[in-house]
Amino acid sequence: MPPKRGKSKKDIESGEDSDEYRKKRDRNNLAVKRSRVKSKQKTQETMSRVNQLRQENSVLEEKVKSLTQELGFLKELFLAHASNNGNQGKFEGVDLEKLLNDSTESNNENL
Template sequence: MPRRGRVKKEGPESGEDSDEYRKRRDRNNQAVKRSRVKSKQKTQETMNRVNELRNENTVLEEKVKTLTKELGFLKELFLAHASNSVDSSKFDGIDLQKMLADDSNPSQ
């Protein structure tokens, strides 16, 4: 099967031993090496970033758990205080349970 895109020159310098051919091959080989090194470096940087983000995500998930527990505790404390308050008239007409309901989406 003939190769496409490559025109073979005729003459004394047309062989694979020509200086011009060797120079082109050497330049191409160097370019390929640089490209492979750059590709490996980019892959390594991406993997490092993925690991950093995973670690950060773990920390943030733990923070969410802690804050959720704290919120639950504070809600209970508030309800206990509100139900034991001497002046409960402050809370007349307010549905405390609804107000303190554990919404997963506070913007609703």
Template sequence: MPRKGRVKKEGPESGEDTDEYRKRRDRNNLAVKRSRVKSKQKTIETVNRVNELRNENSVLEEKVKSLTKELSFLKELFLAHASNTVDSSKYQGVDLQKLLDDSTAGSSGGNIK
């Protein structure tokens, strides 16, 4: 199906052999090359950024695992201390298990009965 708009002329009168036509074609070819190089560079940059983010994500996931493990250890340590302390009156009225429950780890403050 032919394109709408310009009708391509055939034969010597089409202007395909003129200097002006050749200059336009050369400029267009250069523009296409620049566009393709720019597109390729953008793709490479995107791939590199994705790899950087994946690496950063892995590091952060390891850090979360480590901190979660440390938090669990500290909770156990605190519970052991709270249950073995001589002056347990400090913890009267405090639901230690609820305070240390993982589901409330993100909340601020303590839960006092």
């Protein structure tokens, strides 16, 4: 037995079946409208999230910039302090410049 096929548009539009066809079309039209509204809402939510993340990213980039400047200042302060006090045993055998440069390079790699 061959599979049943739905009525063709021609069969549905003729006579008493036109009400059934109209109901199906109306239901389909409502489903399409709901789908489009849902899709538009999802797109708007996504765009809103993108904008929010961009703002957060800008804030974080400014924070990184500020902390990098602070780190540079503290390194200079440390070096000035270390050179003023001379090598009083604590820093013997340690190349402070190399240590600070290595620290800076590893910080830049993490960015």
